[in-house]
Amino acid sequence: xxxxxxxxxxxxxxxxxxxxxxxxxxxxxxxxxxxxxxxxxxxxxxxxxxxxxxxxxxxxxxxxxxxxxxxxxxxxxxxxxxxxxxxxxxxxxxxxxxxxxxxxxxxxxxxxxxxxxxxxxxxxxxxxxxxxxxxxxxxxxxxxxxxxxxxxxxxxxxxxxxxxxxxxxxxxxxxxxxxxxxxxxxxxxxxxxxxxxxxxxxxxxxxxxxxxxxxxxxxxxxx
Numbered sequence: 088x089x090x091x092x093x094x095x096x097x098x099x100x101x102x103x104x105x106x107x108x109x110x111x112x113x114x115x116x117x118x119x120x121x122x123x124x125x126x127x128x129x130x131x132x133x134x135x136x137x138x139x140x141x142x143x144x145x146x147x148x149x150x151x152x153x154x155x156x157x158x159x160x161x162x163x164x165x166x167x168x169x170x171x172x173x174x175x176x177x178x179x180x181x182x183x184x185x186x187x188x189x190x191x192x193x194x195x196x197x198x199x200x201x202x203x204x205x206x207x208x209x210x211x212x213x214x215x216x217x218x219x220x221x222x223x224x225x226x227x228x229x230x231x232x233x234x235x236x237x238x239x240x241x242x243x244x245x246x247x248x249x250x251x252x253x254x255x256x257x258x259x260x261x262x263x264x265x266x267x268x269x270x271x272x273x274x275x276x277x278x279x280x281x282x283x284x285x286x287x288x289x290x291x292x293x294x295x296x297x298x299x300x301x302x303x304x305x306x307x308x309x310x
Contacts, residue, residue: 088291094201101216202253282296
């Protein structure tokens with residue numbers, strides 16, 4: 088594991104780390120699940136965390152045992168409908184929707200000179216960053232369409248390090264999903280899990296919530 092002094096940058100997941108947009112994803116996906124006849128459960132909602140749009144739709148169709156009823160054009164139409172529903176929900180976001188402690192943490196990182204990027208499975212990340220008023224913090228936002236595979240594949244976190252001209256070994260990745268933590272670890276970065284440590288047990292460091300994040304507490308866990 089790297090030392091605190093070796094850290095040069097931070098790569099953030101969006102949903103559940105910077106803002107609670109995950110609840111909007113859940114609302115929009117549940118609308119699609121209802122449409123295709125899939126029963127919505129907490130287990131299904133958890134399984135969708137960190138997964139890209141088409142991957143999430145596949146999981147919903149499989150859960151309802153209706154995957155064979157939808158060809159690619161039909162799936163794309165459902166995915167687009169979900170995105171339209173989601174964008175309507177997030178259009179009302181403001182800086183007040185940032186998760187607790189995130190703005191102070193971002194301010195601390197900015198003041199200390201760390202480079203920052205976003206590694207989100209959401210193609211709406213630039214729009215969300217703008218709505219939250221976080222543009223000044225991030226040097227790059229990785230477009231999930233530009234990488235070969237979504238989380239848990241390491242490609243997106245590897246790209247988030249490359250986008251800020253850093254080797255993965257000196258970058259810290261922050262995630263709230265098990266798929267995201269695997270992505271960070273396999274990219275060779277230091278993983279910080281935000282949330283239940285039993286779910287995120289593969290994370291190198293863990294914080295119960297974003298309100299606990301600070302450079303001092305990261306340094307403390309690394310020593």
